[in-house]
Each structure stands twice: as structure tokens, then as C-alpha cells.
Amino acid sequence: MPDFKNMDITRREMLALAGAACLPMAEGFAADVVADPTRIFPDGEKPKDYRLGKPKTFNDYFPFTPSKTLKEWEVRRQRVREQILVANCLWPMPERTELKASIHGKIDKDDYTVEMVSFASTPGHYVTGNLYRPKGKGADEGKHPAVLFAHGHWQNGRFHVDGEKAAEASVKSGGEADIVRGRYFMQAVPVTLARLGFVVFQYDMIGYADSTAIEHILKSGVPHPEGFADAEGELRLQSLFGLQTWNSIRSIDFLETLPDVDAKRIGITGASGGGTQSFMLAAVDDRVQAAFPAVMVSTAMQGGCVCENCSLLRVGTGNIELAGLFAPKPLAMSAANDWTRDIMTRGYPELQELYRLYGEGAVKKVKAKAWLEYPHNYNQHAREMMYEWFNEHLQGKPGAVKEATFEPLLTAKLAVFDEAHPRPQDELGAKELRKAMAESSDRQIAALAPKDAKSLAEFQRVMQGALRAMIVDELPRKITVHNGPTEEKLPDGVTLHKALLGRTDEADVIPTCALLAAKYDQTVAIWIHPQGKASLLKDGKPRAEVQSLLDAGVAVLAGDLLGTGELAFEKPFFISEIYAGFTYGYNRSLLAQRVHDVLTMINFAQVTWKADRIHMIGWEEFGPIAVLAVAAAGKAVTKLSADLNQFRFENITKTDDPMMLPGAVKYGGLPAFLAMCAPTEVLVHNHKGTASGKLPKAAYEAAGASAKLNREEGKLSAAKVVEWLVK
Numbered sequence: 001m002p003d004f005k006n007m008d009i010t011r012r013e014m015l016a017l018a019g020a021a022c023l024p025m026a027e028g029f030a031a032d033v034v035a036d037p038t039r040i041f042p043d044g045e046k047p048k049d050y051r052l053g054k055p056k057t058f059n060d061y062f063p064f065t066p067s068k069t070l071k072e073w074e075v076r077r078q079r080v081r082e083q084i085l086v087a088n089c090l091w092p093m094p095e096r097t098e099l100k101a102s103i104h105g106k107i108d109k110d111d112y113t114v115e116m117v118s119f120a121s122t123p124g125h126y127v128t129g130n131l132y133r134p135k136g137k138g139a140d141e142g143k144h145p146a147v148l149f150a151h152g153h154w155q156n157g158r159f160h161v162d163g164e165k166a167a168e169a170s171v172k173s174g175g176e177a178d179i180v181r182g183r184y185f186m187q188a189v190p191v192t193l194a195r196l197g198f199v200v201f202q203y204d205m206i207g208y209a210d211s212t213a214i215e216h217i218l219k220s221g222v223p224h225p226e227g228f229a230d231a232e233g234e235l236r237l238q239s240l241f242g243l244q245t246w247n248s249i250r251s252i253d254f255l256e257t258l259p260d261v262d263a264k265r266i267g268i269t270g271a272s273g274g275g276t277q278s279f280m281l282a283a284v285d286d287r288v289q290a291a292f293p294a295v296m297v298s299t300a301m302q303g304g305c306v307c308e309n310c311s312l313l314r315v316g317t318g319n320i321e322l323a324g325l326f327a328p329k330p331l332a333m334s335a336a337n338d339w340t341r342d343i344m345t346r347g348y349p350e351l352q353e354l355y356r357l358y359g360e361g362a363v364k365k366v367k368a369k370a371w372l373e374y375p376h377n378y379n380q381h382a383r384e385m386m387y388e389w390f391n392e393h394l395q396g397k398p399g400a401v402k403e404a405t406f407e408p409l410l411t412a413k414l415a416v417f418d419e420a421h422p423r424p425q426d427e428l429g430a431k432e433l434r435k436a437m438a439e440s441s442d443r444q445i446a447a448l449a450p451k452d453a454k455s456l457a458e459f460q461r462v463m464q465g466a467l468r469a470m471i472v473d474e475l476p477r478k479i480t481v482h483n484g485p486t487e488e489k490l491p492d493g494v495t496l497h498k499a500l501l502g503r504t505d506e507a508d509v510i511p512t513c514a515l516l517a518a519k520y521d522q523t524v525a526i527w528i529h530p531q532g533k534a535s536l537l538k539d540g541k542p543r544a545e546v547q548s549l550l551d552a553g554v555a556v557l558a559g560d561l562l563g564t565g566e567l568a569f570e571k572p573f574f575i576s577e578i579y580a581g582f583t584y585g586y587n588r589s590l591l592a593q594r595v596h597d598v599l600t601m602i603n604f605a606q607v608t609w610k611a612d613r614i615h616m617i618g619w620e621e622f623g624p625i626a627v628l629a630v631a632a633a634g635k636a637v638t639k640l641s642a643d644l645n646q647f648r649f650e651n652i653t654k655t656d657d658p659m660m661l662p663g664a665v666k667y668g669g670l671p672a673f674l675a676m677c678a679p680t681e682v683l684v685h686n687h688k689g690t691a692s693g694k695l696p697k698a699a700y701e702a703a704g705a706s707a708k709l710n711r712e713e714g715k716l717s718a719a720k721v722v723e724w725l726v727k
Contacts, residue, residue: 038536040511041511047567054574057583058303058304058314058585059300059301060586062300062318063350064299064321064347064350066350069357082469083312087313088237088242088246089441090284092462094122094437096253097123099253101118101257105421109135109406111135112194114130115133116415117130117203119250121250121251122246125433126423127204131199132199132202144260144262145261146266147269148269149200150203150269150274151186152205152270152272153305157208161408173374175379175381181405188406192401213429214226223579224579226430226431228240230655234584234655234660235661238438240310241307241308241313241581245284248280249285252266263287266394267394269292272296273296275295279291279323282331283322288326290393291330292331295338297320297368298320298335299346301339302319303319309585311585315585315586320350328355331351332385332389333368334368335368336370336376343370369385387403449694449699450699453703456699456702459699466667470663474599475599475602476504480502481501482500483500485514490515490541491541494515495516497514498513499514499608501601503596510597510601511566514558515550517550521552523613524609525555525614525615526617528558528561528619528626529558535558548722555609559601561593561598562597584660590658591659591661602637614636614637614638621647627677631674638680640677641683642683643686643716644670644691646686647670648669648670671690671692674696678699679704681705684711685713688713
């Protein structure tokens with residue numbers, strides 16, 4: 001029998017976790033809603049589950065608690081890094097196609113040169129910018145360190161010039177030394193770095209300066225005008241943010257092709273949105289050796305533009321931790337009187353603690369400084385801090401650096417495209433580019449189809465990483481049983497056990513019920529149904545198919561997944577109408593939350609019920625949830641039966657669809673998730689091709705488990721399903 005020790009809770013505590021009324025029962029599974037024995041709490045009591053409240057947004061609080069040991073951190077770091085890559089549509093990394101780089105129009109200054117650059121980060125999409133190189137004083141001898149400069153959201157990007165009044169105010173406040181630097185701070189960075197001996201590539205954000213094939217600016221109150229906010233984009237994880245991150249990665253590829261660049265000494269800097277680009281690239285590309293994100297790393301606002309957000313990106317994490325993924329490499333940051341104002345007390349101490357895991361000396365490689373007398377900026381004080389940081393860590397020259405004035409170049413001189421160098425004829429707009437990206441991604445995923453044990457292992461590695469990121473979860477090692485299991489006797493010797501479950505590190509609550517007969521052979525069937533635990537009973541007794549399981553010695557465990565039964569919503573699950581990434585970037589999708597609840601129940605069956613065998617049964621529209629849970633749980637489940645309900649992720653057309661799972665189509669949809677279940681014995685039905693195709697068959701053949709894959713296009717009766725489970 002299960003071990004129910006040390007699980008007591010007071011009546012007051014139990015009521016504090018109470019739930020709402022059940023949803024109406026689906027046809028064929030009507031339950032006794034007047035006096036439902038499976039209810040845990042009285043009507044009118046609401047469970048204190050954070051998921052029933054307002055969703056998290058980029059304007060909330062994002063504290064970071066460092067791991068206690070380096071070993072724990074390295075595991076966490078790998079998980080978060082994979083999450084970033086999946087969110088950015090970079091898992092697996094896309095093909096690095098020919099850059100077709102063009103460098104032209106050299107402008108000679110006294111101690112540096114400026115050139116115009118364009119290259120194709122992916123066929124049909126071009127990265128544009130200016131290349132600054134050192135000149136004189138031995139600049140032509142040997143290789144130089146290089147710095148990427150991501151400009152952020154200042155108007156016109158690298159072409160940005162502040163007005164006279166704004167520049168005068170900057171000089172008067174002490175933020176800038178002269179009007180030139182006050183107006184042309186966007187040029188001050190690459191000019192000064194080039195004078196110090198760095199090769200600098202200042203590249204455009206999408207939609208800025210010369211990068212105009214795709215619009216960038218988020219129009220007030222409407223989705224992105226060129227489609228980077230629709231359901232297809234979510235299902236394929238296509239986003240401006242992901243494309244921009246890929247442009248940053250390819251910018252390093254470009255720098256590596258230059259004969260005067262030392263590929264082992266590359267840094268990146270940028271302010272505001274450019275700061276976001278900086279720490280994101282540093283987190284996922286090991287070639288970056290030093291980073292300086294200005295006025296962006298914070299426990300407060302995480303970035304309010306579509307180019308700083310995408311689904312999955314910050315679920316369970318935030319900018320402090322994302323910046324910390326760079327540890328123990330040199331990381332410095334500036335703050336101002338904006339959302340970064342508290343960095344010295346909230347964020348920086350935790351980053352120091354994180355760096356200390358790598359040794360006391362590593363703490364010197366993380367630095368932050370706040371200038372609260374200035375608003376949001378990348379002024380001379382922050383720039384000089386950056387120069388000093390890169391000079392020390394990429395050139396081995398510690399010490400203060402003073403920025404000198406310079407003769408600025410007019411916008412027309414910096415433009416990449418002109419009559420002699422027109423825009424590429426193969427340049428694509430958003431619609432055509434997204435189609436090409438989807439086709440390329442589909443080829444990559446198709447190539448992962450298993451053929452033998454080795455390719456099956458690679459398929460599982462890639463897909464497990466993707467699914468972990470899509471649901472932002474995995475089978476937990478430990479859960480919290482908030483109360484129970486309490487026992488109630490039902491007719492015919494059946495015992496009803498009630499318990500509230502949750503994750504140890506989350507404030508979630510899952511009301512569950514389990515039915516147990518006198519005979520129990522250490523097998524638990526997890527019953528996943530749209531009506532939750534209430535669907536176990538009819539007229540106060542186990543329904544016939546449940547009784548059949550009990551008679552076979554199988555305990556039956558059911559729960560109210562988020563949005564059902566006692567976890568029913570009072571209001572619809574909120575999704576931002578402007579951009580779903582503003583919601584799914586900080587919160588699991590509803591489908592992912594329900595898979596999360598099932599994974600919690602699997603642990604409960606393993607630990608509390610001491611189950612040797614776990615069966616999973618997914619009914620009606622919750623059948624795909626069961627498939628996803630088994631795919632995520634690995635070998636924890638012995639048998640899976642799922643009604644696929646004619647469902648296809650490809651048919652989802654709205655971002656607020658309850659079955660929305662960002663990334664699902666990119667990674668092959670339901671057939672791919674079913675293939676991930678190999679070698680678990682499965683019976684899927686009611687699909688008419690949804691689960692057919694070559695991928696599940698190939699995976700089960702590669703696993704040597706062809707006989708364990710059972711597919712029926714028609715809908716099976718509950719009796720047939722139970723018969724298969726207990727045979």
C-alpha cells in the first residue's frame with residue numbers, strides 16, 4: 001500500500017487551498033455534480049494557485065537566486081541556455097549558409113577607417129552596418145580584438161543623431177563633454193574603440209537604418225504589421241527576436257572571416273535594446289569573450305519591444321540570470337535612473353555570488369555601476385567604463401580610458417546602399433522570408449528521423465531539449481503534497497483518496513483523487529480527462545471502466561488540471577492580443593501547464609503510491625496532453641492510451657487556442673511527440689492520419705519496439721481501452 005506518513009494538514013490550511021466549482025460534464029461522462037465525492041473543498045473557496053491570477057508580464061519583478069554549488073549551476077545553466085536557443089528558433093542551430101559579404105566605400109580618417117558592410121545571415125535576408133578599423137601606430141600588424149556594437153532603439157539606429165537641445169542638456173548635466181559627443185554618441189563608441197585598436201562592427205537592428213526589408217517598430221495597439229505575431233509564428237517559433245539573435249551570431253561569423261580579426265578576442269556591447277542583444281548573444285555563443293550590456297540588465301522591466309521578447313524566453317527566469325549565463329567570462333554593465341536603477345542592490349550582488357562559485361578571483365570579472373543622476377542613456381561615463389573593460393579583458397591593458405572628441409560622419413556617408421551598391425535583388429520581405437525559414441527548419445527536423453539506435457539517440461536528445469523548453473518543465477524529482485491523502489469509503493470496498501499536490505518550487509495546487517480496491521498490484525493508471533477527477537465516478541460509484549481497472553489491481557489517479565474542475569478559471573486564460581510572446585514569453589501556455597500537472601501526478605504515483613508500473617490514459621481532447629506528458633517523462637510510463645481527438649497542431653489559427661504550444665509545429669507536431677514516447681507501449685486512436693506517417697513508426701523500429709506501437713484511426717470505446725491496458 002502507499003506510504004501516507006507525514007502528510008497531515010490542518011482543516012484551515014486545507015481550506016486556504018480550496019477550489020472552484022466543476023465544469024459541466026462532457027456527454028458520456030456525466031458525473032453527480034450535486035454531491036460530488038471527489039471534491040476536496042467547499043463551493044465558493046478558491047485555490048491559492050498562482051496560475052489562477054494575473055499572468056506575469058515584462059513589467060513585473062524578476063529576482064535571481066544563484067545556485068548553491070557550481071555543479072547545480074552548470075546543470076541549471078545548460079537548461080536555461082537550451083531554453084533560449086529553442087525560444088529563438090535556434091535549436092538545432094540553423095544551417096550557416098554563405099554570407100556573400102560585401103565590404104566597400106572605405107572612408108579614411110586620421111586614426112581609423114570606416115567601411116560599409118552587408119551580408120546574408122540566411123538566404124534572402126541581409127545584415128547591414130559599418131565596419132570600423134584601427135589605422136596607424138602598428139594597426140596593420142597582426143590581428144586585433146573585435147567588438148560587435150548593437151545600437152538599440154534610438155531613433156534611426158546607427159544613423160541616430162540627437163538634437164541640439166538634447167545634446168546641450170547632456171553637456172550641461174555632465175553626461176557628455178561636448179556637443180559633438182552629445183549628438184553623435186552612436187558614432188563615439190566605434191570611433192573610440194577603433195582608436196584603441198579594436199575592429200568594430202556596428203550592425204543594424206531589423207527595421208533600422210539600412211535594414212528596411214522588414215518593419216521593426218511595434219505599432220501601438222496592433223500586432224506586428226508583417227506577421228511576426230500570428231499563430232503560425234508561435235507554432236514555428238518565428239520571431240523578430242529570434243531573427244535578430246541569428247543576425248548577431250552571423251555577425252560573429254562575419255568578423256571571423258576578416259584577416260585582421262583575432263577570433264579568440266571578441267566582445268559585444270549595446271545599450272537598451274542593444275543591451276538585450278548583447279547579453280543574449282553572450283549567453284548562447286561561446287565565441288564572445290567579454291560583454292558590456294548597458295542600461296538593460298535588471299530585476300525590473302525586461303524589455304518592452306517585440307524584438308526583445310518571444311515565447312518561452314523568460315518563463316522561470318529573467319534578465320539577471322540570462323546575463324549570468326556568461327559567467328565566468330568578463331561581464332560589466334551600467335545603470336541609470338530607469339528600470340535598472342536598483343542594480344547595485346538587486347541583481348549585482350547575486351551576480352557576484354554566482355561568479356564566486358567559480359572561485360574568489362572570478363568575482364573581479366563581473367562589474368556594475370549606476371549613474372542615477374542621468375536618465376536612460378549610453379553617455380560618456382558608461383562608454384568610458386566599457387572602453388576600460390574591453391581594453392583590460394580583450395587587450396590586456398588595464399587602466400582608465402578617456403574618450404576624445406572626433407569629426408562625425410553624416411548619415412549619407414554611412415549608408416550601405418547607394419547607386420553603385422543597390423539593395424540585393426534576392427532580398428526577401430517578411431512573408432517570403434518566413435516561408436523560406438520554415439522550409440529550412442522542416443528539412444532539419446526531417447533529417448533527424450531515426451534510422452537506427454544512434455540516430456534515435458540524437459533524435460531524442462534534440463527533441464527532449466525542445467520539449468523541455470516548450471513546456472518549460474520536466475519530470476520532477478520532488479513534489480509537495482499539501483495535504484492527505486485523506487481516505488473515504490465508497491461502496492463495494494473501494495477507497496477514495498484525496499490529495500493536493502504541487503511543485504516544491506512553485507505555488508501551484510493540483511486537486512487529485514485516487515480510487516483503490518482491496519487488490520493493488522503496484523500499478524497506477526493516471527486518468528486524464530477534460531472533466532478531471534469528477535469523471536471517475538457516476539452516481540457516487542466508480543464508472544464501469546474504472547471498476548474494471550480496480551478489479552485488475554490497478555489504482556486509478558485523476559486530477560483537476562489547470563482550468564478544469566476545482567481549478568476552473570473565472571475568466572479566460574489571458575493572452576496578449578498585441579503579441580503572444582508578451583504572455584508566452586513569461587508564462588507557460590495553458591497546454592504546457594496541464595502537461596506540468598500530469599508530470600506532478602507521475603511523481604506522486606512513483607513516490608507516494610510506490611508504483612512499479614504507471615499507465616497513462618488520455619480521454620477526448622485531453623489525449624494529446626497524455627502524449628506530451630509521456631514524451632516528457634521518458635521511461636516513467638509503462639503504457640499509454642490516448643484519444644487523439646482528430647487534433648493537429650497545424651490546424652491552430654489563434655494564439656489563444658487552449659491547445660497552443662509554441663514550437664509544436666516546428667518540431668514535427670503530434671507525430672513527433674508520439675515518436676518521442678518510444679519504446680513505451682502505446683495505443684492511440686481517433687486520429688485519421690494525425691498520428692500516422694513515418695516518424696512514429698521509424699522511432700519504434702529504431703528502438704526495437706515495433707510491436708509496442710498500436711494505432712487505430714477510429715475512436716475506441718472506453719471498454720476497449722481498459723481491456724488493452726490490463727491485458
